[in-house]
Amino acid sequence: MTSLRLATVHPGEPEIFHSLQGEGISLGRPSVFVRLSGCNLACLWCDTPYTWYFTGHNARHRGCETFVRRENSLTLDIAEVARRIAEFGCRHIVFTGGEPLLQQPALAALCALLGPDYHIEIESNGTVALTAAFDAHVDQLNLSPKLAHSGNAADLRVNETSLAGYARDPRAWFKFVVASPEDADEIDALASQYAIAAERILLMPEGTSPAVLQQRAHWLAPLCLDRGWRFTDRLHIHLYGDTRGT
Numbered sequence: 001m002t003s004l005r006l007a008t009v010h011p012g013e014p015e016i017f018h019s020l021q022g023e024g025i026s027l028g029r030p031s032v033f034v035r036l037s038g039c040n041l042a043c044l045w046c047d048t049p050y051t052w053y054f055t056g057h058n059a060r061h062r063g064c065e066t067f068v069r070r071e072n073s074l075t076l077d078i079a080e081v082a083r084r085i086a087e088f089g090c091r092h093i094v095f096t097g098g099e100p101l102l103q104q105p106a107l108a109a110l111c112a113l114l115g116p117d118y119h120i121e122i123e124s125n126g127t128v129a130l131t132a133a134f135d136a137h138v139d140q141l142n143l144s145p146k147l148a149h150s151g152n153a154a155d156l157r158v159n160e161t162s163l164a165g166y167a168r169d170p171r172a173w174f175k176f177v178v179a180s181p182e183d184a185d186e187i188d189a190l191a192s193q194y195a196i197a198a199e200r201i202l203l204m205p206e207g208t209s210p211a212v213l214q215q216r217a218h219w220l221a222p223l224c225l226d227r228g229w230r231f232t233d234r235l236h237i238h239l240y241g242d243t244r245g246t
């Protein structure tokens, strides 16, 4: 029996939901989201700390206390995950987290169970390379390599081997979360080090309220125009606010 560790919308209920993709190159596309629990990083401004910031975690997180693990995560057999996905009647899946690529054997087994008719999109921090078994199922990678302002040590947030591999992968898009105009220099450096074309780079304002997103868009939009990078908003925040299961 293979199972996935999932986040919850409330205790006992896995975070599997139907929504419009709110970020990135597929923005606006109806998708089934499956949120996995657990992350190998600890971003200060993480918008889903309930996937990893559990009691006893020694990282800091801006603005929140730790979460009780058994209330905020659960284990679900992949057959049940597949059944819940199928109920939505939507062929686009987004695996997110946390860091979903920490559970690739179970994700590969789930995709095999679902069959070939699904478009599989991944939201990942880019520090974990694809396994051969899961690679075969993946159609699109939305990678968000973390910058210095995330608070993670440089050697943790950038895995040179996996990032170099993704830079060569035509399925990969690079969605950087930015908090200030100065972040552009770090993105420039990564883009030139890994030879990532501007065309595949998107910048997204950090923020979990429409007001903050709008305020940051004022300097981010011209910055994107200037550098030839794409801009992405966070549609779900405008539509639903910062709420689980949306």
Ligand SMILES: Nc1nc2[nH]cc(C(=O)O)c2c(=O)[nH]1
Pocket: 019, 020, 021, 022, 023, 033, 048, 096, 097, 123, 236, 246
């Ligand atoms: N609607 C919607 N779009 C999203 N795109 C990426 C998300 C994420 O949390 O990774 C997300 C999310 O949580 N909701």
Ligand code: SF4
Pocket: 039, 040, 041, 042, 043, 045, 046, 047, 048, 049, 051, 097, 098, 099, 125
């Ligand atoms: S990598 Fe993503 S899920 Fe993990 S702590 Fe950072 S923002 Fe949160």
Ligand SMILES: [Mg+2]
Pocket: 047, 048
């Ligand atoms: Mg998110």
